[in-house]
Amino acid sequence: xxxxxxxxAGNAGTGRIVDTDxxxxxxxxxxxxxxxxxxxxxxxxxxxxxxxxxxxxxxxxANSEFFSPGRWRFVHTQGVAYGFIAxxxxxxxxxxxxxxxxxxxxSDKLSWFILFAWQAIVLATVVGVLSGEAQALxxxxxxxxxxxVAQLGLILVAINFLTPILKVKGPMYVTLWYLIAAFIxxxxxxxxGNFLPExxxxxxxxxxxxxxxxxxLVGLFVTPIGWGLMYYFVPIILKKPIWSHGLxxxxxWGLAFFYPLNGIHHFLYSPIPMFLxxxxxxxxxxxxxxxxxxxxxxxxxxxxxxxxLRTNLSIRWFYIGMVFYFTTCLQCAxxxxxxxxxxxxxxxxVVGHAxxxxxxxxxxxxxxxxxxxxxxLMKARDWYCNRWNHWxxxxxxxxxxxxxxxxxxxxxxxxxxWRDLAPWEDSLTFSTPFWKLRxxxxxxxxxxxxxxxxxxxMTWKHMRGAASTTPMPTPTGGGEPAIA
Amino acid sequence: MAIIRRVESRAKRITLWxxxxxxxxxxxxxxxxxxxxxxxxxxxxxxAGFTIIPIANYFLIAGGMACLFGWAMCNGMFGNVEEPxxxxxxxxxxxxxxxxxxxxxx
Amino acid sequence: MFETRAGIFLIAGFGFFILAFIVMAWVPIAIYQGEPExxxxxLAEQGLTHEFIDLxxxxxxxxxxxxxxxxxxxxxxxxxxGHKIYVGEACWxxxxxxxxxxxxxxxxxxxxxxxxxxxxEFQRPVLFGTRRVGPDLIREGGRKSNDWHIAHFYKPxxxxxxxxxxxxxxFFDSDGYPxxxxxxxxxxxxxxxxxxxxxxxxxxRGPALPTKTPEPPPGFEPTVxxxxxxxxxxxxxxxxxxxx
Numbered sequence: 001x002x003x004x005x006x007x008x009a010g011n012a013g014t015g016r017i018v019d020t021d022x023x024x025x026x027x028x029x030x031x032x033x034x035x036x037x038x039x040x041x042x043x044x045x046x047x048x049x050x051x052x053x054x055x056x057x058x059x060x061x062a063n064s065e066f067f068s069p070g071r072w073r074f075v076h077t078q079g080v081a082y083g084f085i086a087x088x089x090x091x092x093x094x095x096x097x098x099x100x101x102x103x104x105x106x107s108d109k110l111s112w113f114i115l116f117a118w119q120a121i122v123l124a125t126v127v128g129v130l131s132g133e134a135q136a137l138x139x140x141x142x143x144x145x146x147x148x149v150a151q152l153g154l155i156l157v158a159i160n161f162l163t164p165i166l167k168v169k170g171p172m173y174v175t176l177w178y179l180i181a182a183f184i185x186x187x188x189x190x191x192x193g194n195f196l197p198e199x200x201x202x203x204x205x206x207x208x209x210x211x212x213x214x215x216x217l218v219g220l221f222v223t224p225i226g227w228g229l230m231y232y233f234v235p236i237i238l239k240k241p242i243w244s245h246g247l248x249x250x251x252x253w254g255l256a257f258f259y260p261l262n263g264i265h266h267f268l269y270s271p272i273p274m275f276l277x278x279x280x281x282x283x284x285x286x287x288x289x290x291x292x293x294x295x296x297x298x299x300x301x302x303x304x305x306x307x308x309l310r311t312n313l314s315i316r317w318f319y320i321g322m323v324f325y326f327t328t329c330l331q332c333a334x335x336x337x338x339x340x341x342x343x344x345x346x347x348x349x350v351v352g353h354a355x356x357x358x359x360x361x362x363x364x365x366x367x368x369x370x371x372x373x374x375x376x377l378m379k380a381r382d383w384y385c386n387r388w389n390h391w392x393x394x395x396x397x398x399x400x401x402x403x404x405x406x407x408x409x410x411x412x413x414x415x416x417x418w419r420d421l422a423p424w425e426d427s428l429t430f431s432t433p434f435w436k437l438r439x440x441x442x443x444x445x446x447x448x449x450x451x452x453x454x455x456x457x458m459t460w461k462h463m464r465g466a467a468s469t470t471p472m473p474t475p476t477g478g479g480e481p482a483i484a
Numbered sequence: 485m486a487i488i489r490r491v492e493s494r495a496k497r498i499t500l501w502x503x504x505x506x507x508x509x510x511x512x513x514x515x516x517x518x519x520x521x522x523x524x525x526x527x528x529x530x531x532a533g534f535t536i537i538p539i540a541n542y543f544l545i546a547g548g549m550a551c552l553f554g555w556a557m558c559n560g561m562f563g564n565v566e567e568p569x570x571x572x573x574x575x576x577x578x579x580x581x582x583x584x585x586x587x588x589x590x
Numbered sequence: 591m592f593e594t595r596a597g598i599f600l601i602a603g604f605g606f607f608i609l610a611f612i613v614m615a616w617v618p619i620a621i622y623q624g625e626p627e628x629x630x631x632x633l634a635e636q637g638l639t640h641e642f643i644d645l646x647x648x649x650x651x652x653x654x655x656x657x658x659x660x661x662x663x664x665x666x667x668x669x670x671x672g673h674k675i676y677v678g679e680a681c682w683x684x685x686x687x688x689x690x691x692x693x694x695x696x697x698x699x700x701x702x703x704x705x706x707x708x709x710x711e712f713q714r715p716v717l718f719g720t721r722r723v724g725p726d727l728i729r730e731g732g733r734k735s736n737d738w739h740i741a742h743f744y745k746p747x748x749x750x751x752x753x754x755x756x757x758x759x760x761f762f763d764s765d766g767y768p769x770x771x772x773x774x775x776x777x778x779x780x781x782x783x784x785x786x787x788x789x790x791x792x793x794x795r796g797p798a799l800p801t802k803t804p805e806p807p808p809g810f811e812p813t814v815x816x817x818x819x820x821x822x823x824x825x826x827x828x829x830x831x832x833x834x
Contacts, residue, residue: 244499
């Protein structure tokens with residue numbers, strides 16, 4: 001186990017603490033966060049699958065208040081955002097931040113407290129929304145009485161991680177920059193999105209704030225942490241420095257200065273004069289370029305190590321996620337135009353877009369990190385069955401991609417049917433085949449996750465059986481030949 | 485056995501500058517354009533309220549970011565821009581070797 | 591820390607971030623303090639809907655049990671609970687409350703949304719919606735009968751065979767009559783758009799906002815104006831007139 005003392009010797013002058021021989025990374029904590037995250041992903045995805053059955057008129061629990069499809073849709077979004085993604089990010093940060101800075105987090109006790117408090121918040125949210133207490137804010141349906149607790153939790157998380165980061169004296173690696181930004185933005189965004197529309201601003205102005213909240217939640221919380229972790233995990237798995245650190249910093253500062261205001265494109269149909277909204281296109285292009293620098297950098301890193309895509313499953317998760325990220329951003333560039341908004345607003349297009357961002361990008365990155373770290377955290381030599389991990393990858397990847405295309409087409413059909421003043425029922429009839437396919441892809445994704453969960457369980461069980469006889473060396477992460 | 489530092493190739497440096505300019509120029513232009521929109525919106529009656537909130541916040545956050553940038557400059561963090569990517573890997577390798585993870589094979 | 595330039599920058603930076611927090615709370619409060627926003631009570635005072643009275647007459651025993659007499663207070667109570675159900679059951683995930691000025695939406699539902707109609711307590715947080723699986727509801731009030739809504743909430747496919755709306759049997763008691771929740775959600779849905787000039791019952795009455803409804807006399811029966819049948823055709827006529 002890596003001790004803080006030992007590192008300090010080799011890295012004098014970087015401000016790393018020497019005082020103790022407690023392990024740098026609390027691996028058990030990271031494991032707990034990951035397990036929590038994986039439990040929620042199963043619940044949240046099953047909830048989504050259940051909800052999709054309603055669209056086919058075959059909902060199995062139609063008469064049960066507790067299983068009302070609408071309420072389970074809350075569980076789906078809340079479970080994914082706060083159960084799956086937030087937990088996994090917290091786990092990965094507890095791994096990456098101490099290792100990058102050489103400093104432990106501010107307080108281990110606080111970390112454990114955050115673990116339990118966060119699970120309590122998410123569980124309370126699930127119970128709250130299932131008993132019909134939701135708040136009418138998309139992605140913020142958390143019942144109102146949980147909001148201040150969650151806000152406090154976010155500030156504690158920020159303090160816990162900012163302390164080791166700001167102790168770093170030398171030049172800072174780009175990941176740390178992204179994380180600093182994320183820890184500052186997230187509490188602000190959460191406060192803006194959850195308190196302003198509830199207590200201060202009413203009416204249509206609040207609608208604009210709500211739009212900004214959804215946008216910023218993705219852009220200023222999930223995106224910086226996601227990219228930050230990519231800048232950490234990709235080089236260490238490839239054992240190769242990032243192509244250009246300078247370029248990554250350009251990308252970061254571009255995001256830092258130009259992204260926050262970009263969310264204002266949710267002010268469509270607001271009193272902003274129409275002809276001026278075309279100016280927004282320029283800013284969107286600037287952000288596209290920021291994204292391009294990141295993509296160039298990562299693919300530049302991959303040059304010469306392209307075989308890793310074949311041999312290393314984590315790398316494959318990461319890079320397919322990046323391709324999806326680029327796709328989403330490209331989609332965004334079109335979506336912000338009024339021409340597209342006319343047709344796609346309120347349709348399944350948006351649903352497909354959201355799935356691509358949340359699962360196709362951040363979900364995939366998270367699963368890649370887990371594929372890399374989990375055996376090591378469980379002190380296992382390797383995964384119990386690598387073939388299952390490949391099933392996990394292909395079922396999720398193909399499932400998601402088909403779902404995205406399917407919903408995109410469905411969205412266009414719905415949008416045009418509405419615009420053409422076809423009877424409302426027609427838009428349902430037209431959508432049914434697409435909804436059927438969507439449910440099938442959902443099943444594929446859920447089955448994929450089951451393969452992964454099974455694998456985690458079997459690896460753990462296997463390790464426990466083996467632990468009594470042999471000491472545990474050399475975990476290899478996801479490095480294994482690809483047999484799909 | 486640290487990670488080998490390579491002199492950055494000319495192509496890479498050119499890419500860096502070109503991309504940098506490509507971001508800063510349209511970014512700054514778009515930014516100025518946004519500001520113009522907001523000033524115009526501030527003069528409309530119903531627009532004033534909800535434009536001033538994001539814009540005030542934006543300026544404050546950007547100010548904070550600028551200060552962080554200054555902090556980094558003063559600490560000489562951009563002196564050798566490419567250095568952190570190597571130290572990060574060195575550091576990671578050391579930590580891994582303490583855990584018994586072998587870095588010699590790819 | 592304070593003596594170096596770097597330290598000052600760092601502190602100033604975080605100062606800015608904290609200031610951002612304060613400004614974010616303070617500026618909106620300062621701006622929106624004077625904003626007129628109707629409370630539920632004020633909304634109820636704008637007039638009871640005929641559908642609410644109709645519910646009371648149709649199910650006198652059940653209505654009496656849950657809401658007592660027909661009054662502004664009981665109307666407000668029903669609206670409030672109805673709104674809570676609308677949010678809690680995620681109705682707003684599949685129904686929007688925003689008619690956009692594009693894509694013929696005004697023609698389909700009768701009258702585009704305007705800012706003032708969102709200035710009330712029920713639009714906090716605003717219920718624009720996010721997806722339209724079912725139709726927009728902001729002009730729904732008065733378009734369909736209470737009977738239709740009761741059948742529809744109990745089993746949507748009984749009135750719209752292709753409907754994918756979930757069933758809500760817990761809006762009804764064991765005898766099949768609407769319970770407290772059932773009355774509330776129907777009152778809320780039938781109230782939506784009652785302020786609008788295209789609200790069917792008020793179509794001929796002139797003002798955009800309905801004036802106060804007189805107390806219904808004993809034996810009062812809601813009637814429909816004969817001159818203008820309340821059909822979809824009349825709706826689009828109304829809109830043409832409104833546009834002119």
